[in-house]
Amino acid sequence: MDRQSFVMTVPAGGTRRLEWGQAMLMVGLLLLLTLFILYPLLRVLFVAVSDGQGLTLRHLLNFFDRPLFREALVNSLGAGGLAVAFGSLLGVPLAYFSVRYQFRGKLLLQTLGVLPLVIPPFVGAVALQLILGRSGMVNLLLLRWFGASVPFMEGLTGVILVQTLHYFPFIMLNTAVSLANVDPSLEEMAQNLGSHGWRLFRRVTLPLMLPGYVAGCLLTFIRVIDDLGTPLMLNYTKLLAPQAYLRITTIGIDDVDGYVVCVILVVLSLVSLWAARKYLGLSEYATVQRGTTGAEIGRPIRGMKLAVVLLISAGMLGVSLLPHLGILVLSLSRIWSFSLLPTVYTLGNYEEILFRTPHFVKNTLLYALLAAGVDIVLGAVIAWLLLRGRVFGRNLLDAIATMPLAIPGVVLAVGYLRVFHGWDVPGLGGPLTGSWVILVIAYSMRRLPYTVRACYAALQQIHVSLEEAAQNLGANQVRTFWKVTFPLMLGGLVAGGLISFMTSAVELSSTIMLVPKIELGPIAYGIYVYMQSAIGRGPGAALGVVAILLVGLCTYLTNRIFAGRSGSAFRV
């Protein structure tokens, strides 16, 4: 009804013109998003379910007959499940401590808890090799002291370890937000009726914080299954994402099995995402709570309890920050092999990446900025149409714009290669896939859901009456938007842009397939290329440090804009 009253204030002629404008906008957006999101996805699906003559399920069924694919599927599911399980062990206690207890160092805990997210997982993989790998620091020590080593980083174990350490903040942040939103009187009521301790937690607190926890888990699960960089870095390919990648890159763009793996990946992501939405939709928990008894800032703890909390927190955060340390040390080392720490230190690696091969950093800034710009514009327009628009197709627009959440980077890249290969674009002097523009498109489409969400949230908080008041005082649609709506949603726009920028800057899974040639590659690609050789590890690590700094800066800025509601950017 808000929408109607919005239009009521516009003169009849204006309404009609406005609706025409909206309709054109809607058609344009739908065409754009269909071309770059829906169509490539459908092409992938089509290849997977057709042979020369027509539609067939033969390829899909074949998938399950191949031992390698079956193993990859089981491994992917297992890796996702275990990363969620271990991530919960890390994330849930930290979330509980940071919300329910009051102690010195709590702010540090909350800040450090987000840090794993600022390191791209494949960079973390390299760093952990140095510390926990076969000839890494820890194993060298173990060999020296006990004459034995532990294969932390071998095969699937390594993949799960890296992913757990990288993704557990998703679980922690979502759980913490959920927990903080539990009205204290709900727990006090249970105490009043005789409940306390573990029973109180199990019967009241746990069910109430479950939505956030489940959301965090599913988000983690999706990311782990989609992750291509980590397994490639650790040279472990018996997972779905690397299988899709290897099929397409080694056998060729026409290999049907690669497409089948892509379809399986999409189905897994879609099911997880659907489950998350379904679960969150079911629990209308927030709606029945009204009035609070005052914000609870946490119970002060001291003595043994404080010691235990600090010890657990320090231990967990220490482990999760190992990759950061490792990559920093590596970037400063010239020789680091079979020794606890580097034997020769140098700044040469930074010289290499900043002066001899500066294109990686430059490309990253260019692509990520462009992608963020595209996302801000698209996000703002889409959010406006969804909330204030009065034309057909809003549900469709919403659905397509949300879809990239469930499309792994590999799949989108495969789709792009399939669709745009051999399709010369005038002005580019070749196909889209031969130009760096394809990277910008891929990045902006993959991050679009985040910016749409940020803009939507920002616009939602602007009550229609603010715009109506401007119109009532004589401002037309356009002036109203620029004078009132735009300034008020600026925070959301910037936040959305930052999220898009920082995640694009370290995107590897689609990059690795779409980069036309080395000189056009961004940081993520540079790291990947450097890390292929022993001599390149130093410069690769230096690039990793640059990536960490970029992401860290953006995370900081995002949190500032979201006014301390840290992590709202990383939620389902």
Add this chain to the structure above:
Amino acid sequence: MSSKASEVRLEGVGKRFGETWAVRGVSLHVRAGEFYTFLGPSGCGKTTLLRMIAGFAAPDEGGVWLDDTMVNALPPWKRDVGMVFQSYAIWPHMTVFENVAFGLRERRVSRADIERQVGEALRMVNLEGMQGRRPSQLSGGQQQRVALARTLVVQPRVLLLDEPLSNLDARLRAQMRIELLKLQRDLGITTIYVTHDQEEALALSTRIAVMSAGAVIQEGTPREIYEAPRERFVAEFVGASNLLRGEVRQATRDTLTVATDLGVEVRAACPSVHAPSPGRILLTIRPEAMDLLPPGEPADHRNRLEGKVVASAFQGAAIQYEVEVGDTLLRASVTNPKGKRLFQRGDLVAVVFGPEDVGIVPEEPRAESREPSVVRSGQD
């Protein structure tokens, strides 16, 4: 459903948040079966007091007693005092049945008994057939009833109600007020009620403690509180009051003659218990005790102040007047106005009221109450 009615005693109770005392030096005694109300503006410490009785806050001074036991160190889950929260605190992840059954399950009541007792409790609050509902499917009034049933079903020794009606709309509030009254009187359960709504307090309570700035200013039955406020704060907070400053001229056994600052003498028939020491005092007169007469008409033995009508509003059951007397605005509410003359803005009138309708409070708060010094309001 019968309840083990208990009594509650507070002795010199104080609670501090940081440097400031939210409550201090509160002593009172709630008798078994009473409906006792903490009445006061927001921030006066009434909810803090209630939470100390429930065990959610520990007193920094003094003691809370349930019957013959000092319960300061007893955790909430062992106190057996039922509380209904302002927000109702209905668990959204449980059905109505599960919500109401919660306390019984904690008490290891058998399944069959739970079934029966929950049914009875829901019938008592007129929610039969709602067992399977989700809280999100309930209206505010229904949630309120669930909260009440959930607390009453465990037959607590004391019932604590924290502004339970404040989230309901006016109509529902009036209805729930009556139901609550009947329920409490039927069950005979000792009830402590927190509200800032003086009408609610007057209608429901057997006794009221009026609170301000963390202290009890006056304790008494609703009639005592309303008809004989002993502090300026009580006179102003409970119902509206006109205040006149003055000096005691003459005191006989049952009548005081006071020279008001308006220059007119006013007689007050005040019970000797309240007789203040001579000196400056405040007179309180309720608007509904006042009547308006044309200037010339005799006022018999009643007090009489000449003034000019500044505003008049006809409200059906009463006419509200503002009358300027000297530099003071008096509010008069002429009830049952049918057939009476309606004065207009600018009319000269005589405001009349009987000596028995004049109350006396000290000009400054009594020493033992720590109300901050009274700010001069526009009325005087």
